[in-house]
Amino acid sequence: MTPIAGGAALSLAFGFSVLTVVSLILYTRSGDQRLFWVGQRLSLAISFFVFMATFILTYQLMISNFDIDYVARYTSLETPTMYKISALWAGQSGSLLFWLFILSIFATITVIQNQNKHHGLMPWVIITLAVTQMFFLVLTNFVTNPFMPTDADFVVANGNGLNPLLQNVTMAIHPPTLYLGYVGFSVPFAFAFSALMNKDTSSLWIQSIRRWTLVAWLFLSMGIILGGWWAYQELGWGGYWAWDPVENASFMPWLTATAFVHSIIIQEKKDMLRVWNMVLIILTFTLCIFGTFLTRSGVMSSVHSFTASSLGPIFLSFVFVIMIVSFGLMYLRKDDLRSPRKMESFTSRESGFLFNNMVFVVMCFAVFWGTLFPVFSEAVRGTKITVGPPFFNQINIPIGLILLALTGIGPLLAWRKTSKESLIRNFTFPIMGGLIGAAIFLFLGYKGYVVISFSLCVFVTATILTEFARGVKARTNKFNESIVLALGRMVSKNRSRYGGYIVHLGIVLMFVGFTGHAFDKEKEFSLMVGESDHVAGYEFELTNMSEAERANHYAWISELRVTDHLGQFVTHLKPEKRVYFHKNPDVNRRQPHSELDIYSTMNKDIYSIFSAVDNENGIAFIKIMVNPLVRWVWIGGYILVFGTMIAMWPRKDS
Amino acid sequence: MQSNKKFMMMIVGVIAVVIFWIGWVSSNPADEKAMATFVSVEQLIDDNIDQRTKLGGLVKDGSIVISETNYLDCTFILKEGQNELAVKYDRTRPDLFTDGAEVIVTGQYINGTFYADELQTKCASRYEGDLRDENAYNLTEIDT
Numbered sequence: 001m002t003p004i005a006g007g008a009a010l011s012l013a014f015g016f017s018v019l020t021v022v023s024l025i026l027y028t029r030s031g032d033q034r035l036f037w038v039g040q041r042l043s044l045a046i047s048f049f050v051f052m053a054t055f056i057l058t059y060q061l062m063i064s065n066f067d068i069d070y071v072a073r074y075t076s077l078e079t080p081t082m083y084k085i086s087a088l089w090a091g092q093s094g095s096l097l098f099w100l101f102i103l104s105i106f107a108t109i110t111v112i113q114n115q116n117k118h119h120g121l122m123p124w125v126i127i128t129l130a131v132t133q134m135f136f137l138v139l140t141n142f143v144t145n146p147f148m149p150t151d152a153d154f155v156v157a158n159g160n161g162l163n164p165l166l167q168n169v170t171m172a173i174h175p176p177t178l179y180l181g182y183v184g185f186s187v188p189f190a191f192a193f194s195a196l197m198n199k200d201t202s203s204l205w206i207q208s209i210r211r212w213t214l215v216a217w218l219f220l221s222m223g224i225i226l227g228g229w230w231a232y233q234e235l236g237w238g239g240y241w242a243w244d245p246v247e248n249a250s251f252m253p254w255l256t257a258t259a260f261v262h263s264i265i266i267q268e269k270k271d272m273l274r275v276w277n278m279v280l281i282i283l284t285f286t287l288c289i290f291g292t293f294l295t296r297s298g299v300m301s302s303v304h305s306f307t308a309s310s311l312g313p314i315f316l317s318f319v320f321v322i323m324i325v326s327f328g329l330m331y332l333r334k335d336d337l338r339s340p341r342k343m344e345s346f347t348s349r350e351s352g353f354l355f356n357n358m359v360f361v362v363m364c365f366a367v368f369w370g371t372l373f374p375v376f377s378e379a380v381r382g383t384k385i386t387v388g389p390p391f392f393n394q395i396n397i398p399i400g401l402i403l404l405a406l407t408g409i410g411p412l413l414a415w416r417k418t419s420k421e422s423l424i425r426n427f428t429f430p431i432m433g434g435l436i437g438a439a440i441f442l443f444l445g446y447k448g449y450v451v452i453s454f455s456l457c458v459f460v461t462a463t464i465l466t467e468f469a470r471g472v473k474a475r476t477n478k479f480n481e482s483i484v485l486a487l488g489r490m491v492s493k494n495r496s497r498y499g500g501y502i503v504h505l506g507i508v509l510m511f512v513g514f515t516g517h518a519f520d521k522e523k524e525f526s527l528m529v530g531e532s533d534h535v536a537g538y539e540f541e542l543t544n545m546s547e548a549e550r551a552n553h554y555a556w557i558s559e560l561r562v563t564d565h566l567g568q569f570v571t572h573l574k575p576e577k578r579v580y581f582h583k584n585p586d587v588n589r590r591q592p593h594s595e596l597d598i599y600s601t602m603n604k605d606i607y608s609i610f611s612a613v614d615n616e617n618g619i620a621f622i623k624i625m626v627n628p629l630v631r632w633v634w635i636g637g638y639i640l641v642f643g644t645m646i647a648m649w650p651r652k653d654s
Numbered sequence: 655m656q657s658n659k660k661f662m663m664m665i666v667g668v669i670a671v672v673i674f675w676i677g678w679v680s681s682n683p684a685d686e687k688a689m690a691t692f693v694s695v696e697q698l699i700d701d702n703i704d705q706r707t708k709l710g711g712l713v714k715d716g717s718i719v720i721s722e723t724n725y726l727d728c729t730f731i732l733k734e735g736q737n738e739l740a741v742k743y744d745r746t747r748p749d750l751f752t753d754g755a756e757v758i759v760t761g762q763y764i765n766g767t768f769y770a771d772e773l774q775t776k777c778a779s780r781y782e783g784d785l786r787d788e789n790a791y792n793l794t795e796i797d798t
Contacts, residue, residue: 343661351661358665362672369676374692384692386708390685395676524746526725592749611746619725623746 003068006056007147010097013049014141016042017134024127028197036123043111043126046133047104054101057094057146061087066156069148070094076161078552083162086172090162092311093146095175099292100136102176102183107133110187118208124194125187132186135318143311161581170230178223178250182288184216185257189285192278196329199336201274206264213264214648217257218641224250225637236594236609238522238625240633243392248371249291252364256284259360265496266353269415272339275330276357282326287364290319294371345417352410359406363399370395397449401456404511407504408460411467429466434459453515457508464501464508471498491646499647506643509636516604516629524611524623536626537565538606540573545613545620554582555595556613558620562599562606571599575610575622604628687771690760695737698763708760709768714738715753732759732768743770750775 228240293315437458
C-alpha cells in the first residue's frame with residue numbers, strides 16, 4: 001500500500017507545481033493579491049508532498065521492502081540501518097528524489113522567511129523554484145520513478161546490498177553535503193531571475209541572497225573536500241583529486257560561485273558589475289544542473305556515474321532552456337543592467353576583484369574544456385581523445401598560482417584608487433616575506449612551480465597577517481583595548497571581511513598541501529613474510545599475514561613494520577584485502593576490496609595498500625605511497641569552513 | 655569613458671592569453687600521458703597505431719597469465735567483438751580484474767603487444783545494473 005502512496009505523493013507534487021506556476025503567473029498579470037496568497041500556499045504543498053514521498057521511500061528502505069525495485073537494488077537484509085537510509089542517494093532515481101527533497105526544504109524556508117518581505121521579488125522567486133521542482137518531478141514521475149515495483153516473476157527474498165565502497169561514514173555524508181551546495185544555488189538564481197523579470201537589478205536582490213550564497217558555497221566546498229577525503233581514505237589510489245569528469249562537475253560551479261561570492265561585494269558596495277553578477281549566478285546554477293547531469297547520465301565514464309540512461313537529453317534540454325531564457329532575458333534588460341558607476345583605476349580593489357573574477361571564470365572554462373575534450377575532439381577530428389590529470393595540471397597550475405597571488409594582492413588595494421605611497425606601504429612587508437621565502441626555498445633546492453607556490457603562500461599569509469595586525473593596532477590605539485578583545489571586536493564588527501581572510505588562509509594551507517604532491521613517491525612490490533622493500537628512504541618489512549572471517553566479509557591482514565633510513569621504528573601498517581559477500585556461491589558476485597592503512601603526520605603520509613594476495617604461495621602485493629603535506633589540505637579545509645561560518649554568522653541587529 | 659576602454663582591452667587581452675594557453679597545452683601537452691586516443695582493437699591492429707591509445711573490451715576467459723618471477727607482471731587477451739589483442743601489464747591489478755571483466759586499458763601498441771600502464775575495471779553491473787537487465791539482481795529465488 002505505502003509504495004503506491006509514495007508514487008501518488010510524487011504525482012500530487014507534480015500537479016501542485018503546475019498549479020503554483022499557473023496561479024503565480026496569473027498574479028503577475030492581474031495583480032490580484034488572492035492569487036499570490038494561493039500560489040504561495042500551493043508552492044508549500046509541492047514541498048509537503050515531496051517530503052512525504054521521501055519519507056515513504058526512506059521507510060521502505062529501512063523495512064527492506066524488496067517489492068520496490070530501488071530497495072532491492074541498493075540494499076539487502078544485511079545492510080546496516082544507517083546505510084539503508086543513505087541508500088536513498090546511492091542510486092539514480094533515489095538521488096534525484098533526494099535533490100528534489102533538498103530543493104523543497106530550501107523552497108519552504110525561502111517562502112516562509114519572506115512571507116512579509118520582498119513582496120515584489122517573491123512571485124518570480126517562487127515560480128523559478130517551482131519550475132525547478134517541476135523539472136525534477138517530471139524526472140522522478142515519468143522517467144526514473146523510485147517507487148517502481150520490482151520486475152521479477154518470483155518473490156524477492158533479499159536485495160543486492162549496498163556497494164561496500166559506499167559503506168563508509170564519509171560516503172554517507174559527502175553526497176548530501178554536495179547536494180546542499182548544488183541545490184542551494186537555486187535560491188540565489190531564483191532571486192536573480194526574479195530581479196530580471198522585475199526590471200530591478202540594483203543591489204536589492206543581492207542583499208537578500210548574500211547569506212544563502214555563502215551557505216550554498218560552504219556546502220559545495222565541504223562536499224568537494226569530503227569527496228576528496230573519501231577518495232583518499234577509501235579508493236586506494238593514493239590521491240584525493242583525479243580530475244574525473246564528476247569531480248570537475250562539482251569544481252566548475254564552485255569556481256563560478258567563488259567568483260560570484262566576491263563580485264557581489266562590489267555590487268553591494270559600489271553598485272557595479274550588475275551584468276557580471278547576473279552572468280555568474282546563471283552560470284553557477286546551470287553548472288549545478290549540468291553537474292547533476294554529468295553524474296547521472298553516464299555520458300562520461302567515471303567512477304561516479306550511473307549507467308547510461310535516457311536522462312541525458314532531458315537534462316541537457318533543461319540546461320539549454322535555462323541558459324536561453326536567462327541570457328535572453330538579460331539581453332532584453334540590458335538598459336537596466338547598466339551599472340551607474342565605472343571603474344576608475346587598475347590599482348583599485350574593484351579592479352582587483354574583477355581580475356580575480358576573470359581568472360576564476362577562465363579556470364572554469366579550462367576545466368570545462370578538458371572535461372568535454374573527448375566530445376569536442378570527436379566532433380572536430382572524428383577521434384575521441386581523452387585527457388588525463390597531467391593535462392589538467394599543466395593548464396591549471398599557472399592559473400591557480402595567479403589566483404593565489406591575487407588572494408594576497410586584492411585585499412591590500414584601496415577602493416577606487418590606491419595611491420603610490422599606500423601601495424609601497426602595504427606591499428613592502430608581504431613582498432619582502434615572499435622574496436625571503438623564495439630565497440630560502442631555492443637555497444633548499446626546490447625548483448619551478450614549487451618555489452613559486454611556497455613563496456606565494458608566504459606572501460599571502462603575510463598580507464593576511466598585516467591586515468589583522470593593522471586592524472588590531474588601530475583598535476588598541478583608539479579604544480585602549482587588549483589585543484584579544486580588539487581582535488574579537490574587530491572580527492565581530494566586520495565578519496564578512498575577516499571571515500573572508502580566514503577562508504583565504506585556509507586556501508593557502510590547501511595550496512601548501514597541493515604543492516606537496518610534487519614530491520609524491522610510490523612503489524609496488526610483492527613480499528613474502530620476512531621479506532622487505534624500500535620506498536623513499538623507508539623500509540617496509542612484511543612481518544605477518546593472517547586471515548579473519550568477519551560479519552559481512554572475509555579479510556587477509558598484512559602487517560608491515562616501517563622503519564626509516566636510520567633503522568628507527570616508525571609505525572606498523574595493517575592494510576587488508578577483503579572480500580565482501582564472500583559466502584555467495586556465485587564467485588562473480590563476490591566483491592573484493594582493499595582496505596588501506598595510512599600513517600599520517602603533519603609532514604607526510606605513508607599510505608599502504610594490500611592490493612592482492614597469492615594464497616598458494618603466501619605472497620602479498622603491496623603498494624606504498626609516501627605523500628608529503630597531504631594533511632594540510634584537510635587542515636586548510638577546516639579553516640575554510642570556520643572562516644565561512646564567521647563570514648555568514650548573522651549579526652544581532654539584522 | 656577612456657578608462658572603461660582600457661579595461662575592456664585588458665579583459666580582451668587576458669581572454670586572448672588564456673585561449674592561447676589552453677590551445678597551446680592542448681596541442682603540446684608536456685606529459686606524454688596527458689592524452690590518449692580512444693580506438694577499437696580492430697583499428698589499432700589494422701592501422702598499427704603507435705601513439706598512446708585507450709581501448710575497451712573484455713578479458714578473455716582463462717587468458718590471464720601471471721609471471722612466476724614477478725607477481726606484478728601479467729599478460730592477458732583483450733577481446734572486443736571478434737578481435738583479440740595481447741596485453742602486458744605490470745602494475746597492481748584492480749580488485750575487479752578477473753576473467754570476463756570489462757576493462758579499459760591505456761598504453762602503447764608495439765610489435766603486436768599492447769603495453770598498458772593503466773588498467774581500469776568497469777564497476778560491476780551487480781550494483782548499477784542496467785534497468786532492463788534482470789540478471790542485475792542478486793536475488794534468491796523462492797518457488798512461486
